[in-house]
């Protein structure tokens with residue numbers, strides 16, 4: 651495990667770490683923000699951010715403006731890469747498949763199944779990696795975890811929270827892909843990673859998971875009304891699914907906002923407050 655970057659930020663520290671991943675069989679990078687409270691020895695909750703298509707660990711830490719709110723609320727922020735990478739890792743020329751497009755599932759199909767194990771990585775390996783690198787720096791955590799993300803990463807945050815009840819105490823998303831089985835991005839990637847059997851896809855589809863959810867963790871979603879990818883996102887499908895079973899759900903449609911990090915940064919403070927409140931209430 652190696653620290654490759656560190657920068658003072660809002661009284662805390664933004665770091666980047668690299669480690670050998672047993673889940674993906676590749677080196678993986680992650681952004682780690684330590685708020686001032688953590689550096690002073692307070693036990694802080696951990697909030698995971700999952701990025702969208704084409705992103706690395708860098709997009710969120712350089713463009714979302716989240717550090718100021720993490721500093722204010724005393725949250726440790728973890729931002730992993732979106733997929734395994736490397737010359738020996740399968741890839742595709744399109745931006746929405748292969749490297750940079752892990753979709754937070756464990757692929758079952760060749761040639762992806764060996765390395766593309768992002769669900770295993772995020773849910774099981776990452777917390778161990780984070781615990782180890784925090785311990786190395788004498789930083790304590792409260793044992794509470796939240797998860798949020800954008801687009802493909804919004805899909806990741808919602809499905810991982812729903813598929814692993816008890817693992818996360820707060821969840822939210824910016825412009826998430828809520829029904830991957832019903833839209834081109836999801837259909838293409840799920841066919842490649844999970845195969846032709848659509849019943850396998852539904853286990854990774856937020857709208858399909860809501861009716862049988864084991865816990866009703868409140869979901870906060872922000873969506874730009876002028877998002878150029880709205881047809882791939884369709885937040886109204888999630889609204890309807892939540893209404894049908896009484897799953898607590900807040901959808902903020904934001905007129906004039908697109909799909910970019912300008913949109914994300916504009917509402918980051920509200921999402922961080924949502925997580926801070928839920929993680930504090932969870933103890």
Ligand SMILES: N[C@@H](CCC(=O)N[C@@H](CS)C(=O)NCC(=O)O)C(=O)O
Nearest residue numbers: 702703704705709745801802910911
């Ligand atoms: N038009 C984009 C589509 C991909 C895209 O918009 N990716 C979003 C997530 S789905 C993103 O966060 N891009 C990186 C950034 O804005 O920093 C491309 O072809 O690169």
